Amino acid sequence: MGLDIGGSHTRGVLFRGGEPVREARSGSANVQNVSASEATRSLRSVLSELAAPPGTPVLAGAGGVDTPHDAAALADLIRSAGHLDASTPVRAVHDTRLILAAGGHTAGIALIAGTGSVAWGVDASGREARAGGWGYLLGDEGSGYWIGREAVRRVLRLSQQLPTAREGEALTRAVLEHAGVAEPTDLIGAFHDRPDRTHWAGLARAVCEFASSGDAAASELVAAAAEHLAELVLTVARALDEPLPVVVGGGLTGSVVGAELAALLRQRGLTVSLLDREPVLGAPLLARSPRTDPAREAPGPAPGTGGPASSSRKNHAYA
Structure with missing residues (x-):
C-alpha cells in the first residue's frame, strides 16, 4: 500500500x-x-x-x-x-x-511547490541535501501560502498609493472577495484573525490566473515565487554538485508558476519534469x-x- x-x-x-x-x-x-x-x-x-x-x-x-x-x-x-x-x-x-x-527516479532532486515549499535531493551513492521546508513562519518562499500572503501585502501597499493609481485593481478585488472584507484596511484584521495556511494559499490560483492574463501586479508575484522556488532547487544542486534530474510536484506545478520555474531551471542547464501523476x-x-x-x-x-x-x-x- x-x-x-x-x-x-x-x-x-x-x-x-x-x-x-x-x-x-x-x-x-x-x-x-x-x-x-x-x-x-x-x-x-x-x-x-x-x-x-x-x-x-x-x-x-x-x-x-x-x-x-x-x-x-x-x-x-x-x-x-x-x-x-x-x-x-x-x-x-x-x-x-x-x-x-x-x-521515475531514484536519484535526483524533488521540489514540492504547494501550500508549502521544500527541495530535497539524493545522488546515486545515497548522499542527500535539502533546502527549505522550514514552515510558513520561517520560510516556505514561493509556496501557495507565500503567494497568498504576498498578494495581501501587495493590496495593502497599493491602498496607500494616490487615489488615482489604478495598478492592481483586479488583484485587489480578488483578495478582498477571498478574505470576505470590503476595504483593504480590513485585510489586516482578517489575516491575523484567520492564520489558516490553506485558506490564504487558495489565493494563489487567482494570482496565477491574473498573471496569465497579463496583470502586472500578479505577474510580479508569480515571477518572484518562481525565483524563490528555483533557488531551493539550485541550493540542493550546488550541494550535490552533479547533474541530476529535477521533478516538481505540488499544487503549483501546473500553473504559470510551474512553467516559469521550469524555464528558469532549464536556463541553468537542469533537466526538469513537472509531475503530472x-x-x-x-x-x-x-x-x-x-x-x-x-x-x-x-x-x-x-x-x-x-x-x-x-x-x-x-x-x-x-x-
Missing part, C-alpha cells in the same frame, strides 16, 4: 505487482494540519477502503517527517489506525521521496529502493544550517 498524506487530503493506493488495483481518499492525516484523532479517522477510512490482505507492506509519504523519530511516530499512527499486525512492514518517508519516485504512484519504485529504512529516510538539515530544518516548528509533528 502507498499513502500520500497531504495537508488537505490523504491518498491511498493498493498495488499488486507494481500496478494500482484499488484507490481510496480521505481528509488530511497530517498532524501538522489536523488533530491526532482526525488524522486517525482519515487513515482508518483509507486503509479500510483499500482492504489490503493482512501483512501487506505500507509505504507512507508525508510532510513533517524530518527525523527518524517523526518516521517512527507516523508508522505507529498508521499501525494503530489500521489495526495492523506488529509484523506488518510500515515505512514512513518525507513526501519529497514520493515526488521523485513518481517522476499522483505522487503516491511512486510508492512501488520507492519501496524497491534501498533507501527506505526509517532511520535513513528523514531528510538531512538544509545545507549550512547545521541541524534539523524544521524540528522546532511543528507541535512536534507525529510526536
Whole structure:
C-alpha cells in the first residue's frame, strides 16, 4: 500500500505487482494540519477502503517527517489506525521521496511547490541535501501560502498609493472577495484573525490566473515565487554538485508558476519534469529502493544550517 498524506487530503493506493488495483481518499492525516484523532479517522477510512490482505507492506509519504523519530511516530499512527499486525512492514518517508519516485527516479532532486515549499535531493551513492521546508513562519518562499500572503501585502501597499493609481485593481478585488472584507484596511484584521495556511494559499490560483492574463501586479508575484522556488532547487544542486534530474510536484506545478520555474531551471542547464501523476504512484519504485529504512529516510538539515530544518516548528509533528 502507498499513502500520500497531504495537508488537505490523504491518498491511498493498493498495488499488486507494481500496478494500482484499488484507490481510496480521505481528509488530511497530517498532524501538522489536523488533530491526532482526525488524522486517525482519515487513515482508518483509507486503509479500510483499500482492504489490503493482512501483512501487506505500507509505504507512507508525508510532510513533517524530518527525523527518524517523526518516521517512527507516523508508522505507529498508521499501525494503530489500521489495526495492523506488529509484523506488518510500515515505512514512513518525507513526501519529497514520493515526488521523485513518481517522476521515475531514484536519484535526483524533488521540489514540492504547494501550500508549502521544500527541495530535497539524493545522488546515486545515497548522499542527500535539502533546502527549505522550514514552515510558513520561517520560510516556505514561493509556496501557495507565500503567494497568498504576498498578494495581501501587495493590496495593502497599493491602498496607500494616490487615489488615482489604478495598478492592481483586479488583484485587489480578488483578495478582498477571498478574505470576505470590503476595504483593504480590513485585510489586516482578517489575516491575523484567520492564520489558516490553506485558506490564504487558495489565493494563489487567482494570482496565477491574473498573471496569465497579463496583470502586472500578479505577474510580479508569480515571477518572484518562481525565483524563490528555483533557488531551493539550485541550493540542493550546488550541494550535490552533479547533474541530476529535477521533478516538481505540488499544487503549483501546473500553473504559470510551474512553467516559469521550469524555464528558469532549464536556463541553468537542469533537466526538469513537472509531475503530472499522483505522487503516491511512486510508492512501488520507492519501496524497491534501498533507501527506505526509517532511520535513513528523514531528510538531512538544509545545507549550512547545521541541524534539523524544521524540528522546532511543528507541535512536534507525529510526536
